[in-house]
Amino acid sequence: MRKVRIGLWVLVGIAAFLFGLFAYQLSQPKDEFVKSAMIGQGIPAFDLPAATASRPALSSADLADGKPKLLNIFASWCVPCAAEAPQLAELERAGATIVGVAIRDREEDVDRFLATYGNPFARIGRDDISEVQLSLGSSGVPETFVIDGQGRITYQHIGDIRPEQVSTILEELRKAGA
Amino acid sequence: MRRLVALLALILALPLAVPVLGQDSLPPAPYAYQQLADPALEAKAQDLMITLRCLKCQSQSIADSDAPMAGDMRHQVRTRIAAGEEPEAVRAWLVSRYGDYVSYKPHLSSSTWPLFAIPVIVVLVAGFAIARRMRARK
Numbered sequence: 001m002r003k004v005r006i007g008l009w010v011l012v013g014i015a016a017f018l019f020g021l022f023a024y025q026l027s028q029p030k031d032e033f034v035k036s037a038m039i040g041q042g043i044p045a046f047d048l049p050a051a052t053a054s055r056p057a058l059s060s061a062d063l064a065d066g067k068p069k070l071l072n073i074f075a076s077w078c079v080p081c082a083a084e085a086p087q088l089a090e091l092e093r094a095g096a097t098i099v100g101v102a103i104r105d106r107e108e109d110v111d112r113f114l115a116t117y118g119n120p121f122a123r124i125g126r127d128d129i130s131e132v133q134l135s136l137g138s139s140g141v142p143e144t145f146v147i148d149g150q151g152r153i154t155y156q157h158i159g160d161i162r163p164e165q166v167s168t169i170l171e172e173l174r175k176a177g178a
Numbered sequence: 179m180r181r182l183v184a185l186l187a188l189i190l191a192l193p194l195a196v197p198v199l200g201q202d203s204l205p206p207a208p209y210a211y212q213q214l215a216d217p218a219l220e221a222k223a224q225d226l227m228i229t230l231r232c233l234k235c236q237s238q239s240i241a242d243s244d245a246p247m248a249g250d251m252r253h254q255v256r257t258r259i260a261a262g263e264e265p266e267a268v269r270a271w272l273v274s275r276y277g278d279y280v281s282y283k284p285h286l287s288s289s290t291w292p293l294f295a296i297p298v299i300v301v302l303v304a305g306f307a308i309a310r311r312m313r314a315r316k
Contacts, residue, residue: 034280075202130207130251131250133247133250134250
């Protein structure tokens with residue numbers, strides 16, 4: 001009888017532990033971000049046509065010219081991309097070279113977007129079928145990658161850059177050798 | 179009256195206007211909605227696509243989703259299969275970009291082995307307990 005009772009208490013203990021675990025996990029905020037598995041690796045080869053007449057096109061060779069850069073994945077139809085425009089402008093003022101990839105976008109829409117929210121980009125490539133985005137392991141717009149001078153991806157920022165995150169991006173850019 | 183009509187028109191037009199925000203206007207990638215001409219290759223692509231996660235709509239497969247990005251992923255899968263790549267090579271390509279998260283196919287790894295081991299252990303323990311009881315009853 002005593003043996004049975006100890007066994008029962010062990011069961012109660014296990015059940016309580018499981019419920020505690022569920023309660024803890026359910027109360028934790030869910031991380032919706034899908035991180036790229038490409039960090040630390042070289043940027044895959046690509047050669048995109050220009051997204052706008054006002055800036056040159058973008059290829060992977062442009063990202064391995066010895067100077068670290070920010071690679072911003074954006075789109076004119078993306079609302080948070082407009083929200084991060086002031087932060088991109090601030091990064092450019094701080095000396096960052098920013099190149100852009102416009103996802104599924106039309107030239108006139110890109111022009112209108114840049115005219116409205118500013119153009120911090122040195123180059124902009126257009127990716128009509130998200131091919132470069134997929135090869136980078138990026139799962140949405142906007143995203144910003146830090147690329148070192150050798151064309152290696154060193155950091156990924158998912159979502160729009162908030163004002164308080166500008167310093168982190170600059171620090172990552174500095175670590176990449178800027 | 180005229181104002182009411184204008185307001186009504188505006189309300190009716192609203193559902194048409196809202197999707198423009200946050201959605202692109204480009205046509206889908208060529209092989210997003212078009213099947214491959216070779217039924218055998220299309221079947222291969224389809225079998226793979228139902229086991230790949232849509233990254234924008236995280237509980238669907240790319241075969242189930244109408245998100246533009248899922249269409250672009252289907253285009254990648256179909257063009258790579260059509261070019262002669264094996265489905266598992268295409269899966270490996272995506273996993274090397276997004277990690278295991280992108281694949282629904284269960285696989286054994288240093289972090290997933292308990293999922294496979296625990297049921298076996300539970301069955302063994304249960305079998306052992308039942309066997310002991312049966313013997314005790316006799």
